Amino acid sequence: MPEVLIQYQTEIWRSIGETFIMVGVSILAAVLVGLPLGTWLYLSRKGQLLENRAVFSVLNLVVNIVRSFPFLLLVVFLIPFTRLIIGTAIGTAAATVPLAIIAIAHYSRLVEQSLLDVPRGVVEAAVSMGASIKDVIFKFLYVEARSGLVLGLTTSIISFISYSTIMGVVGGGGIGDFAIRYGYQQFKTELMMYMIFIMLLFVQMIQFTGTTVARLIDKR
Amino acid sequence: MITLTNVRKQFGRDIAVQDVSLHVERGEIYGIIGASGAGKSTVLRLMNLLETPDAGTVEIDGALLTSLSTKQLRAKRHVIGMIFQQFNLVANKTVFENVVAPLRLAGRPRATHEERVLECLRFVGLEAFKDKYPAQLSGGQKQRVAIARALANEPHVLLCDEPTSSLDPNTTAEVLGVLKSINERLGVTIVIVTHEMDVIKQVCDRVTVMADGSVYETIDLVPSGVPAIDNNPAWFVDQLKKAGEADA
């Protein structure tokens, strides 16, 4: 084990923990809110089961706005909101707020895209069999789109890791922040490289797992 | 069994179906034929309210569909089977899972599912394929799975939208044979929409010719029956020679 890693191991473990919290909350937000939101986006589109122009336009606009914000500006812009719900705008917990919001917007768009790939006829067959909207979603759409949903989540998670690296600006910590503060600003290039390597390892693992799972569950 | 009264359907400014009235008797095989864009599929989709008519009423199997609540309509759809040109099976479900889906939707007792699915698959001759995925099947086999799925809840009516239009002649005969025996052995009323003249001639008791969204004419037929076919190369040669003679 290289000496710098031993010397800084407490900080490194802490920063890995912070990254896990930030990315973990992002994933939760993506699945619990982004998935339903993306499904609603899809269903409210023209020609779909819950077609509603007003609803679609509003959801579409909100998702676009959040996604087109330079992320750093979004973080700053959300400070009052973060303070309102977390009580402070500084720290790892506070950092999860803008991350959760971008995560929801990011994944909901990918969910919408995956659902659009489901042949329209499959939904039609479901409706002809007397399926309710809920049945259509859970027994047909999600079943048919499942590998796209998994691949989308994989892409999203990797983006979340990337977003989490700049949360140092609001004291969120994490591996990226550690690499910048210790590695870059204190000229410990070796340490910085190790941190980048750790991130790379995570990204590789996530991508590999996502791709493998998506392939295994795809019977199309 | 099915009565459409003055139904009209418009998509934006295009009128797809105007003022169509027709009646399908219990137990018959009823054809609807016409050029592409004539409104055949729309008429069929009006029969189970996949399309809601802008005017007119739809009555099927003793229920006035156009006056039912969403929930009542869903219940009614459980006993109206439908099959499609593109089969529309769930590709990520096995043959068994595809066929069991309507039983679950209809809330049939779980204990009866397996037996019923196997019974339906046996009817279409695909019991041995229950654990395969649709991607592993031929077009004709996929359509037979779709038929088994449509039969699961013991429907009184089976609506077919171009059921053989993406199949080759042999598989067409195979699928028509299955439809014919569903009609004869199970007493299911069948409506077939197609642009293929042979399909109508072989199995339909009555046919409506549609043009420009309206009924052009309805005529009685004596179905000629589904021709026996096989995959023997000699059969192909035979057919080709026959066609040549007919042209000469």
Ligand SMILES: Nc1ncnc2c1ncn2[C@@H]1O[C@H](COP(=O)(O)OP(=O)(O)O)[C@@H](O)[C@H]1O
């Ligand atoms: N969902 C739809 N949206 C817009 N136009 C449609 C839709 N479905 C059908 N149409 C139009 O209605 C007309 C009749 O279509 P259809 O019933 O599919 O004809 P057919 O099955 O005889 O080929 C066509 O002009 C078609 O373009």
Ligand SMILES: [Mg+2]
């Ligand atoms: Mg058609």
